[in-house]
Amino acid sequence: MNPTVILAKEVVNPYMFAQHDVLQDSRLRADRKSQIQKATALGNIYQHKVKIICQMADGQVGQLLTTIWQSDDNHVSLKGGRTIPVNAILRIEY
Structure with a gap:
């Protein structure tokens, strides 16, 4: 397995990420949606950073430590104003 690429939030752009949905299972997609909602609430209420694990356009796995605002x-x-496509997110760690 390739090592995880550490991403700086200042250089993130949506084209860096996989364009297809990286999660095939509907339960995993529902879990991801719940993780995103929780991370958004933590970001807005407590300015709490989370680790976003995502798949890059080239197939590598990236991680980003940041606050989700919306x-x-x-x-x-x-x-x-940086954004990440939801379909590229594998999971969020708190």
Whole structure:
């Protein structure tokens, strides 16, 4: 397995990430949605950072330590207007 790439939130752009949904199982997708909602609440209430584990466009796994400020069904928004597509997120660690 390839090592995880550490990403700086300042260089994140949506084109860096996988365009397909990286989770095939509907239960895993539901868990991801719940994780994103919890991380968004933690970011807005406590400014708590989380680790986002995601798949990059080249197939590598990346991780990013950041605060999620806003989320919808398609994207999570980070400080500075940066976004990550939800379908590229493997999981979120608190």
